[in-house]
Amino acid sequence: xxxxxxxxxxxxxxxxxxxxxIPLDGSMNIKQKIVxxxxxxKGYRVFTPLxxxxxxxxxxxxxxIVGRNGSGKSTLLKTMANIYTPEKGSVxxxxxxxxxxxxxxxxxxxxxxxxxxxxxxxxLGFDRYEITAMYEEIVDFAELHDFMEECLKNYSSGMQVRLxxxxxxxxxxxxxxxxxxxxxxxxxxxxxxxDYFNDLRRNKKTVVLVTHNMxxxxxFCTKALFLEDGxxxxxxxxxxxxxxxxxxxxxxxxxxxxxxxxxxxKNRNQNININIVDKNGKTTSKFTAGDTMTVEVSWTNSDVxxxxxxxxxxxxxxxxxxxxxxxxxELSKNKKMxxxxxxxxxxxxxxxKAALFGENDAIRIEFEEHGTGFVVNREKNxxxxxxxxxxxxxxxx
Amino acid sequence: MLHQSDIIxxxxxxxxxxxxxxxxxxxxxLVRTDFKLRYQGxxxxxVWSILNPLLLFxxxxxxxxxxxxxxxxxxxxxxxxLLGIIFWxxxxxxxxxxxxxxxxxGALIRKIHFPHYIIVVxxxxxxxxxxxxxxxxxxxxxxxxxxxxTWMSLLVxxxxxxxxxxxxxxxxxxxxxxxxxxxxxxxxxxxLQAAFYATPIIYPITLVVEKSAIIAKxxxxxxxxxxxxxxxxxxxxxxxxxxxxxxxHKLIDLIPxxxxxxxxxxxxxxxxxxxxxxxxxx
Numbered sequence: 001x002x003x004x005x006x007x008x009x010x011x012x013x014x015x016x017x018x019x020x021x022i023p024l025d026g027s028m029n030i031k032q033k034i035v036x037x038x039x040x041x042k043g044y045r046v047f048t049p050l051x052x053x054x055x056x057x058x059x060x061x062x063x064x065i066v067g068r069n070g071s072g073k074s075t076l077l078k079t080m081a082n083i084y085t086p087e088k089g090s091v092x093x094x095x096x097x098x099x100x101x102x103x104x105x106x107x108x109x110x111x112x113x114x115x116x117x118x119x120x121x122x123x124l125g126f127d128r129y130e131i132t133a134m135y136e137e138i139v140d141f142a143e144l145h146d147f148m149e150e151c152l153k154n155y156s157s158g159m160q161v162r163l164x165x166x167x168x169x170x171x172x173x174x175x176x177x178x179x180x181x182x183x184x185x186x187x188x189x190x191x192x193x194x195d196y197f198n199d200l201r202r203n204k205k206t207v208v209l210v211t212h213n214m215x216x217x218x219x220f221c222t223k224a225l226f227l228e229d230g231x232x233x234x235x236x237x238x239x240x241x242x243x244x245x246x247x248x249x250x251x252x253x254x255x256x257x258x259x260x261x262x263x264x265x266k267n268r269n270q271n272i273n274i275n276i277v278d279k280n281g282k283t284t285s286k287f288t289a290g291d292t293m294t295v296e297v298s299w300t301n302s303d304v305x306x307x308x309x310x311x312x313x314x315x316x317x318x319x320x321x322x323x324x325x326x327x328x329x330e331l332s333k334n335k336k337m338x339x340x341x342x343x344x345x346x347x348x349x350x351x352x353k354a355a356l357f358g359e360n361d362a363i364r365i366e367f368e369e370h371g372t373g374f375v376v377n378r379e380k381n382x383x384x385x386x387x388x389x390x391x392x393x394x395x396x397x
Numbered sequence: 398m399l400h401q402s403d404i405i406x407x408x409x410x411x412x413x414x415x416x417x418x419x420x421x422x423x424x425x426x427l428v429r430t431d432f433k434l435r436y437q438g439x440x441x442x443x444v445w446s447i448l449n450p451l452l453l454f455x456x457x458x459x460x461x462x463x464x465x466x467x468x469x470x471x472x473x474x475x476x477x478x479l480l481g482i483i484f485w486x487x488x489x490x491x492x493x494x495x496x497x498x499x500x501x502x503g504a505l506i507r508k509i510h511f512p513h514y515i516i517v518v519x520x521x522x523x524x525x526x527x528x529x530x531x532x533x534x535x536x537x538x539x540x541x542x543x544x545x546x547t548w549m550s551l552l553v554x555x556x557x558x559x560x561x562x563x564x565x566x567x568x569x570x571x572x573x574x575x576x577x578x579x580x581x582x583x584x585x586x587x588x589l590q591a592a593f594y595a596t597p598i599i600y601p602i603t604l605v606v607e608k609s610a611i612i613a614k615x616x617x618x619x620x621x622x623x624x625x626x627x628x629x630x631x632x633x634x635x636x637x638x639x640x641x642x643x644x645x646h647k648l649i650d651l652i653p654x655x656x657x658x659x660x661x662x663x664x665x666x667x668x669x670x671x672x673x674x675x676x677x678x679x
Contacts, residue, residue: 020677031580078507078676081509081510082510083506083507083508083509083510083676084676084677085673085674099508099509099510101507101508101509102508105504105505105508105509106504106505106508106509108430108434110434110437111430111433111434115430115433118426119426119430122422122423122425122426122427123423123426123505123509123511125418125419125422126422127418127422
């Protein structure tokens with residue numbers, strides 16, 4: 001990012017490799033050890049979640065780390081936080097690094113809310129005087145005035161998270177490591193999280209954020225790293241990283257779908273035939289954002305008076321749908337229609353489903369159970385608009 | 398190139414880190430938590446830390462002194478017995494707390510970086526506090542039994558520290574072993590049971606001497622037996638048999654000390670080596 005000057009490197013990760021020994025049968029008793037010695041088995045297999053990772057984080061950067069489950073993100077974070085010791089390589093940190101692998105570390109259900117504040121605070125390096133000085137603020141922020149003398153086990157999980165978060169944001173560190181903190185809590189709590197992130201960013205704090213939330217990456221991060229199977233896939237601009245991550249996710253989803261395609265084919269309805277073509281009339285499943293997609297629908301049943309189409313994201317989110325009944329379109333006599341749609345959507349995998357209706361859209365004749373998949377890409381550096389879709393909008397003075 | 402002075406400096410830094418502000422705060426808070434949770438939900442609360450050894454003392458006294466008539470020739474035998482019981486209970490409690498310390502705080506170790514030894518130390522410190530409270534009861538017994546205290550009685554303090562050092566070293570070793578081999582908890586329980594009878598706590602060592610002088614000499618050279626007998630000697634009665642009096646050599650006390658020192662060295666090296674992988678193994 002151009003507005004950040006050449007700051008000094010505060011975290012330097014040098015060629016770290018981390019592996020774990022996974023016990024083969026889960027049991028860790030002496031008997032099994034002896035059996036293993038006789039069998040000549042080591043009793044474990046080696047699993048390497050991080051393989052020769054190197055990168056630098058500069059002062060003031062809001063550094064995102066993304067990757068699918070099992071890609072090594074958490075291991076990387078824990079290695080950076082010195083919880084794990086890497087087999088090879090080193091992590092050099094300048095300044096005090098405070099990790100939040102989880103909110104409320106050390107919380108004890110049998111202690112009261114107040115006692116837990118002191119305990120959790122001690123883990124963040126605050127002594128009792130310092131905690132006492134900020135105790136009121138913590139309770140205010142967590143909105144838990146009436147509950148502080150109660151045991152933590154009587155708290156709802158939301159209350160526990162609120163309390164933990166209120167303490168966590170007091171942490172004085174030069175570098176903060178945050179893992180999936182956003183994933184918990186209701187909307188109001190998430191907004192508080194975002195406000196906190198905004199503050200961190202405004203104050204030019206060095207933050208490392210591990211998340212699945214690409215919205216957060218694009219909003220807050222100044223730089224991002226994409227981890228796949230223990231290796232760095234991409235480092236750099238958060239938008240590029242976010243899109244690479246989304247793409248890799250879509251790939252794995254469509255891979256799963258194509259595996260069961262044969263099964264779908266069997267169930268596929270004989271009454272509807274769908275063909276997706278590009279602007280040249282060529283059958284395709286690949287589009288670029290902004291392209292016009294033409295859907296050719298044909299059917300056999302003569303009771304059909306209306307047809308509808310719906311577009312879904314690969315995760316099942318309903319993007320858009322319409323039908324000829326609400327748009328008051330008459331069907332052609334030769335049982336064939338074509339539907340054109342401008343794909344002003346974010347890149348990703350989508351699928352389209354068609355439906356056949358009778359006199360109105362409440363009378364369903366056929367409804368496709370499985371849709372036809374297509375992929376939308378975006379040209380590199382195409383930032384004419386952002387978000388999941390382009391809305392019809394206008395500016396005024 | 399690392400110079401000798403650099404290495405020394407680094408080790409000194411580590412040592413000062415042991416007592417760094419952050420670690421002190423954490424240690425204090427963990428000890429406080431242990432203590433708060435200890436008797437939570439019980440009506441008598443902390444009173445139990447005094448009541449428990451007293452009740453055990455009452456049972457042992459009735460069975461062994463009243464019925465079996467052990468300890469007849471020893472002056473102030475009730476105090477003598479209580480002191481032994483309290484020291485032994487401290488030893489078992491400290492090693493057991495230590496043994497479970499790392500595993501019990503596994504969630505913490507997996508989520509945050511801090512020196513792991515703090516957990517083991519905090520587990521043993523709460524036992525040490527308990528011992529201090531119990532020593533007040535011993536003092537009360539001493540006064541009630543009319544035992545004469547002298548300046549030499551203060552030697553019980555270094556003896557307690559000696560026992561603590563031994564218990565702490567074992568706690569370090571056991572806690573690290575327990576991470577990988579959970580069987581060690583059960584083994585230690587059996588071992589302590591055997592050691593209880595192999596240590597002159599409820600019986601005077603003179604009973605063993607009558608049977609076999611060699612076994613008595615071996616028994617008294619175990620650090621726990623040495624500390625208990627020496628403590629009885631300085632605090633209760635100078636008729637208590639000590640290693641020096643039994644083996645008749647002034648330097649014989651060096652043997653239990655040597656056992657303790659070697660335990661400390663082995664435990665420290667083993668703990669240091671294993672603690673690197675605690676976060677993933679626990």
